Amino acid sequence: MDRLLGALDAADGQARFVGGAVRDTLLGHEVQDIDIATRLLPDAAMQRLRAVGIKVVPTGIDHGTVTAVLPEGPIEVTTLRRDVSTDGRRATVAFSDDWREDAARRDFTINALYADPATGAIFDYFGGADDLAAGRIRFIGDALQRIAEDHLRILRFFRFHARFGKDAPDPEALAACRARSRDLMALSRERIADELLKLLALPDPAPTIALMIDAGIFSAIIPEIGPDSLARLENLIAHEQATGTAPDAVRRLIAIVPADGDKADAIAARLKLSNAQRKRIGIALGGNDGGPRELLYRWGTISATDRLLLSGLPTERISAGVKLVGTAERPKLPIGGGALVARGLVAGPVVAKALQTVERRWIDEDFPDAARVSAIADEVVAQALRASK
Structure with missing residues (x-):
């Protein structure tokens, strides 16, 4: 890391940590990914990194992003930029040397925090630190305009509210998401699925899913998700917690789609889920295969756990079954x-x-x-x- 920061002249103010790494550090959370913003143009950043022996890959060079490959993991380095044009799905950018201009094109105030690598000083142009402390997810500038620039920000708003929000959501942000919910139809289904699965993987997304149903967010993309979906999700989360089962995004998706194999598969196909994910959904919503050991034999640990947690059986029976399939060896018929x-x-x-x-x-x-x-x-x-x- 020191080589990288030195190559980018971080000590002279040419590079700063930005976004999630700064946000999570302030919250005392483990930092998963490190992103660096720099005033250096992409080609110059690549040349400097290679000059000190760091492998660098031009992963998104049209948008100013290169990836430095370090022993501790990849780090994205992105040139400061401003939007020239947007269409709700992608942006054309121009490079900049203005930190505030770069911050202004980001989605939420809590994601527009920068930190000096040498001193740890925080640069906060839009009140993100206060919002973070208050558990408030707020768009930078006009919420409707931010969503018009990138429609995925609707789903990102709800995911960030589920992860960091406290109490009621920001009224302006919620109203903008509601007003522009049909913009989601313009997005690729892969992007929608990716964002939805990230939301469902959080510890307890049920209150946020309820908020989304009430705001009509799903009506344009997955209209099958409704109040019954919420009840099934809440039951599943209760069983997960009772059995000590870790959250699983696909299992929770199964809970919120209709409990009908054909309808669920149609949704999975619409979301462009993988064949393995679609097969898992089909197994989870299939007929009754008997007790836990038979489920384990026929479907393996993951799908057996899906079937049990989604079964509607009493909690005691689910707990016993989940424990069995989580610890027992999968039976194998000893004859052919x-x-x-x-x-x-x-x-x-x-x-x-x-x-x-x-x-x-x-x-x-x-x-x-x-x-x-x-x-x-x-x-x-x-x-x-x-x-x-």
């Missing part, structure tokens, strides 16, 4: 079709049907050991051979 052929069955549909019978009895007997499964197989094969005569 070849063993049934060796016992005298002819390979083909008869073997497949017999193996299904063996599997069903193994499950019904609560997954006994290989010796018992061998005895079951003997019985099933004998019965199949008698039936074939």
Whole structure:
């Protein structure tokens, strides 16, 4: 880090920490990502970093961003800039050397905080430190204009309110989000899904989801989310807390979409979720597969936990089931079709049907050991051979 700051002339005021790293440090939170703003133009920043042996990648050079690859992790370095034009999805920028001008194009006051790397001095142009202390998420300047510049800021507002907000949301910000909610239709579904999953991954997003439903935020993008969704989410969070299960964004998404496999999959497809995520949603909303051990056998730990936490069973039964699937080894049927052929069955549909019978009895007997499964197989094969005569 010292090499990087030295290369960027941070000691001479050419570079400052900015955004989340400053915000989280002030709150005493662990800093996840470090971003640096600099007066240096992108090419100059790259040349200086490479001159001191730092690998640098032009990850977003059109917007002034390069990524320095350090042993402790990547750090984004972005030239100060101002917006030339915006269309709600992307911006055309011009580079600047004015810190306040750079701050003015950011979304919320709490994200427009800068810190001197050498002294730790905070540079706050729009009252972000006071807002942070008060738990107030406030747009910089005119809220409607900020949203017109980037429609995703609607969803970001609610995510930041869920994470940092205290009490009621800023009235101007909420009114602007409500007024421009249909602007979300212009965004790619991938961006919407990414922001929604980040919100759902927070410790307790339910109050904020309630706020969004009341403000009509979902009506233009996921109209299926409504008051019933909120009740399911609240139940899920209560079961997570009761069982000590960590928050899971996809599981919470399953809770707020309709409890109908086809409708839920249509939403997942609309949000461009991955095939793995869509499969997980389908499993969670499938039919009843029996007890926890059978769920673990058929679907594995994650999907078994999904099914249990979303089941609506009494808390005691959910807790016992979640504990079992979280600690037990996934059962494996200790016999295959070849063993049934060796016992005298002819390979083909008869073997497949017999193996299904063996599997069903193994499950019904609560997954006994290989010796018992061998005895079951003997019985099933004998019965199949008698039936074939």
